[in-house]
Amino acid sequence: MESVFTDISNMELDDIHTADYTNFVSIMNIATTAKQEGLLDNFLDETKIINMETILNSIRANVSSLALAILKQNNVDYVFVEEVLDVVESSARLVHFSNKEVLEESLSDYRIYPNPSKDYITLEYSPLGDGEIIYSISNADGKVVLQKVLANTNNKSKTEVLIDIQELAAGVYYFNIINNGKSLSTKKLVIIK
Structure with missing residues (x-):
């Protein structure tokens, strides 16, 4: 059975999906290399860790969760603290009226x-x-x-x-x-x- 992706090879991705795809490929390449080399702990160099943390902080949950899994695999003591900013109230007003x-x-x-x-x-x-x-x-x-x-x-x-x-x-x-x-x-x- 052929991959469904061969049927849609001419599909164009927008910027968000292109970034997701690039990040996903990067994460999967690192994970594949680690698995092939039998590395379980401390297999990421500083550049790869920074790359993973950048992806982890992205708002795209499907890709960032993969990055967190790899960072935890690299170092079981790795802790990620998500910063949640206060919601800024808008100065806009919504008014409903009707006769x-x-x-x-x-x-x-x-x-x-x-x-x-x-x-x-x-x-x-x-x-x-x-x-x-x-x-x-x-x-x-x-x-x-x-x-x-x-x-x-x-x-x-x-x-x-x-x-x-x-x-x-x-x-x-x-x-x-x-x-x-x-x-x-x-x-x-x-x-x-």
Whole structure:
């Protein structure tokens, strides 16, 4: 049976996974050499110990646990003390507010479909009363990538608007409905290509 890795030889790793792989190979080479030479105690030189301690202090637990095992094998008296820093409180505030009656009434017939979508989405809504209605689509960074003012006919019938999203790259976006300058609802929109 062939290795599953031969089937995915063209797979590219991101920086984190490349670092994990490099650290893992380094650890396994040291462990293999120690096993082949029958070394059990004090088989690491100063450079290898520093390398292992650097890996041990990484935040990637799957690789750091291997480094700790090798350091303990090298010296059973080896002690690792993990330093846990105090959590710094953020100065940001999270505020929740709503006028439940207004939101429930105004958003009862609002939806976007299909979601996920490739080229176009349909916004189906009932007019929300007086004032300007705007939809906006923001990327994951919060940048508005598409925005348009909708017709507000002040009648109760449903309105459908076809929205062209072909120019937007694949990814996660946020669809927002704004009435009279107030955000009424934000929904996640997934665009696939």
